[in-house]
Amino acid sequence: MKAIGLTVETPGIRVVDLPSPAIERETQVKIRVAEVGIDGTDKNLVQHHLVDVEEGESHLVLGHEAWGVVSDVGKSVKNFRVGDPVIPTVRRGCGICAACLNFQSDYCYTGLYKERGIHKLHGFLSEEVVDEEAYLVPLPKDQALIAVWIEPLSIVEKALDQLRLVQQRMPSWCPHPTHAWDAPDWGGCKRAIVIGAGPLGFLATVMLRLQDVETYVVEIVDPDTTRVRMIERVGAKHLDGRAFSPEELVRGVGRIDLVFEASGASKLAIEFIPYLPRNAVYVMTGVPRAGGVTVPVNADLMLRQMVRHNLAVIGSVNSNASHFARALEDVRVIRKRFGTVLEDGITHRFLFGSAEQAFAVLQDPNSLKVVLDVLERPAVNLHAHS
Ligand SMILES: [Zn+2]
Ligand SMILES: [Zn+2]
16 A cells, blocks of 8 residues: 655655554554545645654655545444545644543643644555544535545634633624624624645634624735635735835734644744734744744733733643534535635645655645645446435
8 A cells, every 4th residue: 555654754645555454443544545635734744844643654654635445344333434524633632631631622721632644644545544433524425526625624623612712701892793703693793814825724714704704814925826826715914024014014004813833834823913902812833943033022012912901822732522513614604605715725736646746836836735646536426415
């Protein structure tokens, strides 16, 4: 079985030949992988040769945004049958802490969790994978063509949840009770800045626009690029991060209710904090590599403004199966409102063997979601409605 990953000894992407994984427990499911999306996390692992494996392992199979088709099931598997399309979640809990025991390994307390394709466990960039039923989410057939968006969308779902929970401490400023942070129409009258128009920034923008939030996206790309056109298609406005400082950007937008950081550009992310208006909330989702950029900070100004403006800056990582399920529900709403924006956001598809080219294209502002086709002809009728 072919897989794509990193080896401990030599930097760079490798195609590795591995034995096909076998079902070892009755609760496990075997999956024929169809497609895997790649993103900045994968690129970071490749670029900096971060091969985070268990003691004695020689390689890490990459890939954490996947869907596939069930090819075999253990005796005790209840919810999946051969032929069913599925999406695997990424994190595997520590099995000890209260969060992990409550199916919320995204809040693991011990840090002893593992993540498929990122941290200690092989990912999904291989022809077949085996996983526990509990870590799989059923995929409606009519969503297979955009299924690689579900994992990153689950990250946005969780981050927006956190942001709304934190803001529920605030008295609402607008006169509409239906726009309260805990109400279904919470986005009404609200204004947001999204930092980054890459895949995650795009999805955050789509979700905010779905809520009618007036959305400004800061990105350091030219206006005539796919990334800018995609956020404009859902009614957001592009702000060129090269032309203005964070202070100027914030002043230009005026009242801001929330900031969604989705760039991993830590310098830019930090520089926004002292200029945020009163009662704003700022959620960060980028994960830069440790030991990267150091920037001087006006610490007095930052502390002063955070306190005087009641600022909440929160980090949000990973997601759990409930966020995947909600992402699948929201895809239906996105389609109703914005048509084929998710389909069109998949800008590049490469055959499984062309991983090098796929990774090279990630940096291009005319790329958004980049996909590797593992299975050339998926064994489900993608156009049949579930
Ligand atoms: Zn845990
Ligand atoms: Zn309102």
